Amino acid sequence: MAETSMSSMRRAMDMGEKLGLKNAELAKFIDENEPKFAAEIEREKRRMEREAKKEAEDRQLQMHMKKMEIDSQKQARELEMQREIEEKRLTHELEMKKLEVESIRMDDSKNESTGLERVSNKHIPKLPVFDEKTDEMDSYLQRFEWIAKNYQWDKAEWSFHLSQYLKGKATETYTRMAAENRKDYDQVKEALLKRYNFTEEGYRKRFRKSKAEPDEAPQQFLVRLSTYIDKWVELSNCKDLKELNLREQFIAACPTDLAVHLKEMKFDSCDELAEAADRYLTAHGRKMSFMRKTTPNETTITGHSYNKKGHIAN
Numbered sequence: 001m002a003e004t005s006m007s008s009m010r011r012a013m014d015m016g017e018k019l020g021l022k023n024a025e026l027a028k029f030i031d032e033n034e035p036k037f038a039a040e041i042e043r044e045k046r047r048m049e050r051e052a053k054k055e056a057e058d059r060q061l062q063m064h065m066k067k068m069e070i071d072s073q074k075q076a077r078e079l080e081m082q083r084e085i086e087e088k089r090l091t092h093e094l095e096m097k098k099l100e101v102e103s104i105r106m107d108d109s110k111n112e113s114t115g116l117e118r119v120s121n122k123h124i125p126k127l128p129v130f131d132e133k134t135d136e137m138d139s140y141l142q143r144f145e146w147i148a149k150n151y152q153w154d155k156a157e158w159s160f161h162l163s164q165y166l167k168g169k170a171t172e173t174y175t176r177m178a179a180e181n182r183k184d185y186d187q188v189k190e191a192l193l194k195r196y197n198f199t200e201e202g203y204r205k206r207f208r209k210s211k212a213e214p215d216e217a218p219q220q221f222l223v224r225l226s227t228y229i230d231k232w233v234e235l236s237n238c239k240d241l242k243e244l245n246l247r248e249q250f251i252a253a254c255p256t257d258l259a260v261h262l263k264e265m266k267f268d269s270c271d272e273l274a275e276a277a278d279r280y281l282t283a284h285g286r287k288m289s290f291m292r293k294t295t296p297n298e299t300t301i302t303g304h305s306y307n308k309k310g311h312i313a314n
Contacts, residue, residue, distance in 0.1 A: 008038035129165050137170070137196040138231070141189055158185035169195060200235035201263070203228050204248070246270050250277075254288075 009030060015037075016029040127147065130140050144165075148158050159182060163174055173195045174188060181187045193199065207228040212221045233244055247270055251259050254277065261280050267273045281288055 007041050008034050011037040011041070127165050129167055130170050132168050132170065132196070136198075137192055138198045141192065155185060156183070159183055159188045162188065198231070200232060203232040203235065207232055243270055247273055250274075 012030040012033045013026070015033065016026045019029070021029050127144070130137070141162075144162055145158075148155075148161065153161065162185070163171075163182075166174055170192060173191050174182060177188065177191060181191075196202075207225060210221075210225060210228065212218075216224075233240075236244055236247070247267070250270070250273060251262050254262065258277060258280055262273065262276060265276055267276065277288065
């Protein structure tokens with residue numbers, strides 16, 4: 001404030017002297033005009049402070065925007081590097097997979113001095129590659145076997161021929177088998193059927209849940225159902241349909257934990273099934289009796305309450 005007062009007085013004095021005022025007139029002029037000059041000086045000072053503050057804020061904003069631009073460019077470079085690394089990784093995996101498949105096929109024919117000659121000298125039909133989106137593995141293998149038999153291929157070559165028409169999960173299943181097992185068509189077939197759930201349980205579900213497909217004639221649907229039940233019976237080791245239905249109904253009437261236990265086992269007869277159920281119930285201190293509902297989520301069996309998972313409820 002003192003500095004402002006001195007500046008305003010000095011400005012008033014200079015102005016009075018320029019007007020030719022002296023002594024008392026100059027002193028009076030200074031007294032009358034010094035406050036006006038002081039106000040002007042204070043306004044000028046505040047204006048300069050505002051401008052300095054705005055310049056500082058502008059510089060800070062520019063620095064912040066520059067930092068954001070640098071960070072954005074850095075992030076973009078990192079994303080580009082990650083994308084390139086991922087592309088290289090996928091390309092490498094694809095090349096390794098191709099090499100693996102080629103190596104396996106060469107290994108399949110290794111130490112078979114005349115194997116490749118037999119294949120090259122025989123006419124090989126152009127078979128469609130297996131497509132898991134449209135083909136069913138069991139039907140595809142049936143067609144393959146029909147062709148193999150009609151062209152009189154040596155069964156020792158079947159696995160090698162089949163490997164050329166697999167892709168996707170089917171190729172993965174084949175390549176992950178031991179080298180010796182891949183040469184055995186029956187083992188390859190079993191592995192592929194399991195991978196696509198063509199098992200006893202898989203055929204049972206297909207038989208029970210199948211519906212006619214679009215444009216499928218009644219006779220075609222009946223043949224498909226007949227195939228499912230034939231395979232179901234074959235894989236279940238049952239003697240006839242009566243025993244098969246007895247077994248299914250017996251397991252369906254069991255508590256969930258016992259049913260799961262029985263489904264994990266193989267039986268040659270219904271008597272063996274009953275004996276296995278008896279051993280399980282005896283080991284768990286329970287009996288096979290009528291189940292009555294106690295709550296929407298529980299079932300009572302011989303004095304114990306079980307939830308839907310077959311565990312004793314608290």
